[in-house]
Amino acid sequence: MSRTLVGRTTAITAVALAATLVAACGGGSDAGDGKVKLSIGVFSDFGYANLIKEYQASHPDIEIEQRTVKMEQHHTQLATQLAGGRGAADIVAIEEGNITQFRQSKDKFVNLADYGAKDLESQWAAWKWNQGATDGGNFVLGLGTDMGSLALCYRRDLFEAAGLPADRESVGKLWPTWEKYLEVADTFSQKTPGKKFVDTAQNVYKAILDQTEEGYFAKADDSFIGDKNDKVKQAFTLAATLGERKQTGALAPFSQDWNVALKQASFATTTCPAWALALIKAGAGDEAAGKWDVAAAPGGGGNWGGSFLAVPKQGKHPKEAYELAKWLTAPEQQKRIFKETGNLPSEPAAYKDPEVTATTNEYFNKAPVGQIFGTSAESLKPTYRGTKDSKVAPVFGNALSRVETGKQSTAEAFAQALQEARDAVK
């Protein structure tokens, strides 16, 4: 073997080792063009595409990259990125159901109050602001984006087929309460046995529960009260009744099957917070244009979903990130997002604005969505969400699904759910 070969193998090995080490600890850095690069991590459609272009045009020194992933993955990914200390976007969206969990790890986030966020407080509905703040309001974790004021969407043609009124005023009057909603379900099932009245018991349950002040956890001390709170049991029983009577499509909310069922027009009603209109439209497709309509929800307004923009501490440009988040959540921009995507602003100045209240939705038979959701938002009282809410909620969803598929009775399913919930919060 010659000397050159020795040299060569050693060199190759050294290069391979070096490459490995570089790969292991490589890292990104800003481009050399002097621009500040900001990334914003969202899920589903936040309606930011055009706004980002505009912001870049008015801020030539800033370059913005939007990253979109599915909602569940988004929050899981964020958690691992926060744990790993790298990889998170400069601005991240956090959904209402998840923010309590992240609030516990607030030291991983920038306190927006340090940049003057407190001066903005009056922009938002008070409850929305409080959901994004902690430490008695001294730590501002996130600025509110949209909110999920509740309505009920229904298919006009199926209502007509069942001999029910089809105009939205009369439909809203059919169900002032959820008990009445059940009666309408019975009428519907008798007249049109081939169709389901509602997509899933899980959404009905969530809608009812979101109309109460407290759900699984006590407002006073964050303790688990799911087994003592009658409201939980009532909501569960009511939704499960629909399932027991086979009036639901037994679909997982917003799943692939849910989309297919929308396309096949196999169910007549679904709970629809403002942000769900876009999902229904996407699922049902153009051929169902004008067939869906929006009516008031039983039991008055409710709160369902809505997000916040937060700034993780690991970002390099917290100040610029805050400025962008502030701009994106300002009423002016929120109004435009509403027109584009239907996501309802969480700021009174925006949702009370005539431009917003006058908005109608062409696809939903020209429903005056601005007025419906705006009114619903006015009467909205948010449910208290416990720190461990996201651990407990899926347990009850699964229980309802077991009733819908006929595996368990309502009582059995509820008992099992309570046991699992207690285990989860232990």
Added chain:
Amino acid sequence: MSWRDKLGRLDTRYTPYLIIAPFFVVFGIFGLYPLLFTAWVSLHEWQLIDGDQGFTGLDNYAELLSDKNFWNALGNTVSLFLLSTVPQLFAALGLAALLDRGLRGRAFWRAGVLLPNVISVAAVALVFAQLFGRDFGIVNALLGFIGVDPVDWHAETWASHLAISSMVMWRWTGYNALIYLAAMQSVPKDMYESAMLDGASRWRVFWSITVPSIRPTILFTVIVSTIGGMQLFVEPQLFDPGGTATGTGGDDRQFQTLVMYLYEKGFRLFDAGYSSAIAWVLFLLILVVAVVNFTVARRIASKG
């Protein structure tokens, strides 16, 4: 001895180590280190985002042993593993035997069996979830033609296991068949010829000559499939209509595998310590099953 000879001897002795070193360095960084770190985490109460909350010794493991969801997940994993791996390896063996014969357009058929394996598992899972849809799925529509009532593939335990196994089989049968085929090609042809002369049937030749001759290959596929089967995750996870939002593998955990449970604990409930304990138990289980497999498979094969 001149220094040049000395260097030459050093070269023959150490260069091979240098050449294989990169693998071990990479393995050390991306394999061994995470493994050991996971063991360390599993001995703590460890929150995913906030990290270490204190040393708890073997508490996580103790809790795991009395956790009925863990046993449920273990049962599902074993059931799915058996349902998918056993028929799959037999099917692959048969397929390989067919491909080993003089077919016209041989290259086309041989490349064709690998196609399912090339397609992204996420795409496969999405398509299969549609096929097995309860209300509008093709499988139920076909069953309807022969008068069978629609099956709720997602909700019922056995049905869901069958659906998920079919996905795994679809993906891996061709892959294993090609491995078997490669091995079959190296079986000496004169053995077949003498068997034929003795008047042995094709069936007899297959079991008495082909299968024993490719014993080491069968062993290899059994072990690789075992490891894959115990780590089954993507197919059932994407089959779950609730998606990662619940991640429980159906409304009654009817098809939640061990890795899905690990994911639920670690990444949805943020309990990294507990999740690490599951990971380590899974690691040990795979080790045990692989060793059992190895001994059993070798004994069976040596009988032939």
